[in-house]
Amino acid sequence: MKEIIVLAEHRRGELRDVTWEMLSKGRQLAEGIGAEIGVALLGNGVNPLAEALKSKAHRVFLIEDPRLEAYNSETYEKVLTQLITERKPLLTLIGHTAMGMDFAPALAAHLKMPLATDCIGMDATGEAFSLTRQLYGGKVNATVSFLKKGPYMVTVRSGAFPALEKEALPGEMVKLPSPLTDEGLAKRFLQYVEAAVGEVDITQADILVSVGRGIKEAANIPMVKEFADAIGATLSCSRPVVDKKWLPKDRQVGTSGKTVKPKIYVAIGISGAFQHIAGMKGAGTVIAINKDPKAPIFGVATYGIVADLFKLVPVLKDKVKELRKS
Amino acid sequence: MNTVVCIKRVPETADADVSISKSGKDIDKSGLAFDLNEWDSYAIEEAILLKEKLGGTVTVLSVGGEDSNESLRKCLAMGADDAMRLTDPAFDGSDGFVTAKILAEAIRKIPYDLILTGTQAEDDGYGQVGIVVAELLGIPHAAVVNRLEIQDKKATVHRELEGGLEEVYEIDLPALLTIQTGINEPRYVSIMGIRKVAKKEIKTLGTSDLNLKPEEVGLSASDTQLEKIFLPPVGEGAEILEGKPEEIASKVFVILKDKGGLT
Numbered sequence: 001m002k003e004i005i006v007l008a009e010h011r012r013g014e015l016r017d018v019t020w021e022m023l024s025k026g027r028q029l030a031e032g033i034g035a036e037i038g039v040a041l042l043g044n045g046v047n048p049l050a051e052a053l054k055s056k057a058h059r060v061f062l063i064e065d066p067r068l069e070a071y072n073s074e075t076y077e078k079v080l081t082q083l084i085t086e087r088k089p090l091l092t093l094i095g096h097t098a099m100g101m102d103f104a105p106a107l108a109a110h111l112k113m114p115l116a117t118d119c120i121g122m123d124a125t126g127e128a129f130s131l132t133r134q135l136y137g138g139k140v141n142a143t144v145s146f147l148k149k150g151p152y153m154v155t156v157r158s159g160a161f162p163a164l165e166k167e168a169l170p171g172e173m174v175k176l177p178s179p180l181t182d183e184g185l186a187k188r189f190l191q192y193v194e195a196a197v198g199e200v201d202i203t204q205a206d207i208l209v210s211v212g213r214g215i216k217e218a219a220n221i222p223m224v225k226e227f228a229d230a231i232g233a234t235l236s237c238s239r240p241v242v243d244k245k246w247l248p249k250d251r252q253v254g255t256s257g258k259t260v261k262p263k264i265y266v267a268i269g270i271s272g273a274f275q276h277i278a279g280m281k282g283a284g285t286v287i288a289i290n291k292d293p294k295a296p297i298f299g300v301a302t303y304g305i306v307a308d309l310f311k312l313v314p315v316l317k318d319k320v321k322e323l324r325k326s
Numbered sequence: 327m328n329t330v331v332c333i334k335r336v337p338e339t340a341d342a343d344v345s346i347s348k349s350g351k352d353i354d355k356s357g358l359a360f361d362l363n364e365w366d367s368y369a370i371e372e373a374i375l376l377k378e379k380l381g382g383t384v385t386v387l388s389v390g391g392e393d394s395n396e397s398l399r400k401c402l403a404m405g406a407d408d409a410m411r412l413t414d415p416a417f418d419g420s421d422g423f424v425t426a427k428i429l430a431e432a433i434r435k436i437p438y439d440l441i442l443t444g445t446q447a448e449d450d451g452y453g454q455v456g457i458v459v460a461e462l463l464g465i466p467h468a469a470v471v472n473r474l475e476i477q478d479k480k481a482t483v484h485r486e487l488e489g490g491l492e493e494v495y496e497i498d499l500p501a502l503l504t505i506q507t508g509i510n511e512p513r514y515v516s517i518m519g520i521r522k523v524a525k526k527e528i529k530t531l532g533t534s535d536l537n538l539k540p541e542e543v544g545l546s547a548s549d550t551q552l553e554k555i556f557l558p559p560v561g562e563g564a565e566i567l568e569g570k571p572e573e574i575a576s577k578v579f580v581i582l583k584d585k586g587g588l589t
Binding site: 135 | 346484487504563
C-alpha cells in the first residue's frame with residue numbers, strides 16, 4: 001500500500017498547527033491516489049501527543065528516546081533516515097518552518113530524494129505530483145514538477161492549507177526502536193531563549209498602526225508615530241523595520257514576531273509578505289496604504305488606498321485631528 | 327578563522343510592478359534593478375565582523391553569469407579577500423540541489439572553518455541550498471541563525487523560531503550556518519569603495535574545474551523543474567478608497583469611527 005508520511009512538529013509539549021494542516025492536506029492527497037496516511041512523532045514522553053494524532057492517520061509511528069527531548073537536526077535526520085528507508089513512503093511532508101528549514105534539505109540530499117520546498121499547493125495524479133510555490137517574495141506563483149522518481153519530500157508552508165475535521169482514521173500505534181546511540185553529536189541543543197519583553201504589548205492594543213519597508217528610513221518613522229498618536233493607536237511594524245533596527249523587536253507583527261488581533265489595523269508601506277499576513281489576519285478591519293496596487297496586503301485588507309504614503313499620512317493625521325476637534 | 331560565504335545577485339522586486347515574461351517561466355526582468363540578495367548581505371557582514379575580530383580570510387562565491395561580478399565586488403568592497411564565480415553554460419536550469427552541488431565542489435578546494443549563506447534567496451526562496459551544501463560536505467549545519475559567537479573551534483548559535491522564541495546550540499567547526507536578516511547591520515558600500523576593488527581579479531570556475539561532468543549539472547541533473555509561473559489569485563480584495571488625499575482622509579476618519587476607533 002502506498003503511503004504518505006507527515007512529520008509531526010511539536011515544541012515544548014505542544015503540537016504545532018502546521019502538523020494538522022499537513023495531515024489534512026496529506027489525507028486528501030492520499031485518498032486521491034489510493035494511499036494511506038501515516039504520521040511520524042519523534043520525542044521523549046510524548047504519548048499524549050501520539051494519542052491526539054491517532055484519529056488523523058492510519059498509523060502513528062512513535063519513536064521515543066531521551067535524546068529526542070528537544071529537536072536537533074542531527075538526531076531527527078538519523079531517526080527519519082531509518083523510518084523512510086524502511087517504510088519507503090511515496091511522499092514525506094515536513095513543515096517549512098524554522099525546524100523543517102533546519103534539516104529537511106539535508107535529509108532529502110542524504111536519501112537522494114527529490115525535494116520541493118515551501119509549497120502552498122499540492123496535487124497528485126498517480127505517483128506524479130504538481131506543486132505550487134511562490135517566487136519573488138510572493139509576487140508570483142510557480143508550478144513545479146519532479147523530474148525524477150520518488151520517494152519524494154515536500155516542505156509545506158504554515159497556514160497554506162486548512163486543517164479540516166474529517167471522520168476518524170484507525171490510528172494504529174506503531175512504536176519503533178530509536179536508532180540513536182551515545183555517540184557524540186557535532187550540534188548540541190543548549191536552551192530556549194524567550195523573546196525580550198518590551199515596554200509595549202502590541203497584542204493588547206485595540207488599534208495598531210503598522211509601518212513597513214515603504215517608510216524608507218528611520219527618520220520617517222516619527223511621521224507614522226504622529227498619525228498613530230492622533231488616532232490613539234499603538235505603533236507596530238513589519239520585519240524589515242526591525243531588521244534595520246528602526247523599531248524594537250517587540251513591535252514586530254508576523255510569524256517570527258507577534259500575532260495580533262486588534263479591532264483596527266492600519267498597514268502603512270507594508271507589501272504583505274505571508275509571514276506578516278500570518279500575524280495580522282485576525283484583525284477586525286484592515287486599512288492598507290501602499291503605492292503598489294498589486295501588493296498582496298490588498299488581498300487581505302478591508303479597505304485599500306493606493307497612494308504615496310509620504311503624501312497621504314501627514315494629510316490623514318491633520319484631517320483626523322481637525323475632525324476630532326469638531 | 328577562514329570563512330566562505332555563498333551569495334547571489336537577485337532582482338529587486340519588493341517595490342516593483344512585476345509582470346510575467348513571454349516564456350511564461352520567469353518574470354520580465356528588463357527595467358528591474360539588481361542587488362545582492364538581502365539575506366546574503368547579512369551573511370557577508372557577519373563573516374567580515376568575524377574576520378575583524380578573529381583574523382583569517384573571507385572568500386565569497388557565487389553561481390552565475392558575468393552580471394554576478396557586481397555583487398561579488400560589493401562583497402569585496404565590504405571587506406572580503408577573494409571572490410570566485412562559478413559559471414558554465416551547462417549550469418543552466420540547475421535547481422536548488424544542483425546549485426548546492428556546484429557550490430560544494432568549489433568549497434572543497436578552499437580551506438575553511440565556517441561557511442555562511444543567506445537563509446534563503448529573495449527570488450526563488452528555496453531555503454535549501456545552504457543546508458544541502460553542508461550535507462554534501464559532511465559538516466554540521468544550522469538554519470535561520472540570528473546570533474553567532476565563535477570560541478575554541480566551536481560556534482554558539484541562536485536559531486530564530488516562530489513567535490520570537492530562539493533556540494541555542496553549540497556546534498563544532500567546521501560548520502555551515504544560514505544567516506537570518508537582522509543579525510547585524512550590513513555596512514554601507516560607497517562608490518569609491520567599489521572603485522577600489524574594480525580591478526581585483528574574480529576567478530571563474532566551470533564544470534571541468536570542479537571535477538563535475540556536464541550530465542551532473544543543469545536541468546538534466548535536477549530533481550525539480552519549474553513548469554510555469556502565474557500571478558497569485560487575488561483574495562476577495564479590499565474596497566479601494568479613491569479621491570484627493572483630503573477626501574480619502576475624511577473616509578478613513580469615518581471608517582475609524584465606525585469600527586470602534588477614536589473613542
